[in-house]
Each structure stands twice: as C-alpha cells, then as structure tokens.
Amino acid sequence: MSAVYRRELKANLFSMTGTVFIVFALAVIGLYSALYTFSGNAHLEFAVVSASFMSLLAIPILTMRTFTEERQSKTDQLLFSLPITTVDIVLGKFFALATVMAIPTAILCIYPLVTASLTATGSAVNFGLIYATILCYYLLGCAVIAICMMFSSLTESQVISAVMSLAAILVLFFMSDFASIVPATPAISLAVTILVAALIGYVVYLTVKNFVVSIAVGGMLAVASVVVYIVKSSLYEGLLGKVLDVMSVFKPINTFANGVFDVTAIVYYLSVICLFVYLTVQSLEKRRWS
Numbered sequence: 001m002s003a004v005y006r007r008e009l010k011a012n013l014f015s016m017t018g019t020v021f022i023v024f025a026l027a028v029i030g031l032y033s034a035l036y037t038f039s040g041n042a043h044l045e046f047a048v049v050s051a052s053f054m055s056l057l058a059i060p061i062l063t064m065r066t067f068t069e070e071r072q073s074k075t076d077q078l079l080f081s082l083p084i085t086t087v088d089i090v091l092g093k094f095f096a097l098a099t100v101m102a103i104p105t106a107i108l109c110i111y112p113l114v115t116a117s118l119t120a121t122g123s124a125v126n127f128g129l130i131y132a133t134i135l136c137y138y139l140l141g142c143a144v145i146a147i148c149m150m151f152s153s154l155t156e157s158q159v160i161s162a163v164m165s166l167a168a169i170l171v172l173f174f175m176s177d178f179a180s181i182v183p184a185t186p187a188i189s190l191a192v193t194i195l196v197a198a199l200i201g202y203v204v205y206l207t208v209k210n211f212v213v214s215i216a217v218g219g220m221l222a223v224a225s226v227v228v229y230i231v232k233s234s235l236y237e238g239l240l241g242k243v244l245d246v247m248s249v250f251k252p253i254n255t256f257a258n259g260v261f262d263v264t265a266i267v268y269y270l271s272v273i274c275l276f277v278y279l280t281v282q283s284l285e286k287r288r289w290s
Contacts, residue, residue, distance in 0.1 A: 001084065004092025012062065012100050021062040025104040028055040033111050043126070044112055045133040049257040052137055053173050053250055055104075056144050060165035062100065063148035064158040066093055067284070071156045086285045090149070094277055097145045105138045126259075133256040139269035140253055144169060146276035147249075153283040175248035186236035190229045193239070197221035203279070210286075 012018035032051035033044060112130045148165035155161050201218020205211060229236055245251065249272060252265035 001088035001092040001095075004084070004089055005096050008066075008093050008096035009099055012096060015065075017061050017065060018100050021058045021100065022104050024058040025055040026107060029104065029108055029111075033108075033115075037111075037115050043257075044115055044130050045126075045259075046257050048108070048130070048133045048137050049253055052140060052253055056141055057166070057169065059141065059144050060148055060162040060169070062097060063145060063152050063165060064162040066097070066149050066152040068152055068156055068158045068161050072158075086281050090277055090281050090284065094142075094146060094149060097149070098142050101138065101141045101145060105134060105141070108134055108137075129256065129259060129261065132261050133253070136253045136256055136262075136265055136269070139266060139273070140249065143249055143269045143272040143276075146273045146280070147172075150276045150280045150283065153280050172248055173250045175244050176251050178244050186229065186233045186239075189236040189239040190225060190233075193225040193236070193243075194222045196243075197225060 029048070029051045032047040036044060036047040109131065112127055116127075147168055148161075151164040151168065152161045155164070197218050200221060201214045204217045205214035249269070252262065252268050255262040255265060
C-alpha cells in the first residue's frame, strides 16, 4: 500500500489537478475567513462551514483521474498483477488524496492564530470549537473524496467521472432542502423506498456485476419495505424527508457553527468514508477477476 500511496501522492502534488484543488480550496476559505475577520467576527467556525461547499467543488477535478487514468493507460493490469490486495490499492489512493486534502486544511489551522492576534477580536476566539470545526471540515472533504473515488472506478472517462462526481456533490448538498419540501404521506414514502431499493440493487450490480445478486438484494429490500408498510404504515409518516435529511453529507458540519461539538458528525463522516471505500473496493475487485 505504501508504494501506491507514494506514487499517487507524487502524481497529485506534481500535477495540475492537485495544484488546482489546493489553490481553489485556499482561495475560497481565505476569502470567507477574511470577510468574517475584517467584519469583526471572531467566530471563524462560521467561515469554515460557509466555505465548505464551495471549496470542495474542486474535488471531482482531483479524483477524476484516480482510476480512469489507470484504465486508459492499461496500468491497472500492472497494479492487479502486483502482490497487493485491491484494498491496498484503494486505500493507498485514498490516503494520497486525503493527504492532498490535508494541505489546505493545515494552512487553515493558521487562520485562528492570525485572528487571535487582532486585538479587536482576539479575546473572542474559541480555539476548541474552531479546530473541531476544521477537523469536521477535513473529514467532510475525505468523505466527498471517497464518494468521488467510487464514481472514478465506474467509468473509463475522466470527464464522465468528474461530471458524475460534481452532480453527486450538488445533489447531496441540496438534499436537506429536498427533505423539507417532499410530501410526508406514508404511501409516497413507501414508493420512494421501493425506488431506493431498486437503486441499491443497481449499485450492487455495478460493483459485483452479478445480475442475480443485484435482483435478490433489491427485491428483498422492496419486499421488506412493503411488509413493514402493511404491518405498521405509521412508520412511513415523514420517513422520506428524514432519509433525505440523513443523506445530506454537508448538514452535520452545520452543528459546529451553532457552537456545538457534535461527535455524531465525526462518526457519520467516518462511516461514509468506510462505506464508499468498500464500494470502490468491490467495484475494482469484480473488474479484477472479470
């Protein structure tokens, strides 16, 4: 894994994609931090939360070549022939991208010290909350990287990978807004639950390339949904909105802006990272032996 990590880290740090991401993230975060600081607001956690979405929009540029370039140049066959597992390959690439993400995050850690040096706002700086927010921002970035990596493993085109990743980021960001406007009736929640079951079955097919397994997974989830609806339909009251709200990866960090250190947000982002790294491994594992 270390060899893959060093190779990917070097490729990202000395490529245009890595440079563009770092510069873009620093520019967005710096702009928001400057606006809050010069306005006399010492609560930089608001600046970090406000800049989180915009600064992470460049992640698809960073991740689009992760696996697509390997497939185009046929070097993926070389990776698969090495005495390392698919998990080592995926983790090596993920940790390399996480290291790139750590560069603007580390520079961001200097901003509270600069703000504290200003006499007008220095006494109001809450270092514990700000650095906790920065940690949550970093984990959010790693979660988005893991999601975009999965899309990179599904296609041979860097453009398609970037477009799918960007679309996924936009959908996830506005997911909480969708949750507030969707109907709360049990019947609609059931219909959407069945649709989600079908989508899960499709994702399973994309990862394992086994039609029978994907049909079995999607079918069992759909049947279970119908059974629960028949037994106790009240459980579906407002369920759709709650599910969409949970799927919004950009929402948990908002609690830090309200002055609350939310441990569940940290656990949530770690869970998202593990889930999509696992899906990426399964996608590559199936292609490795196909």
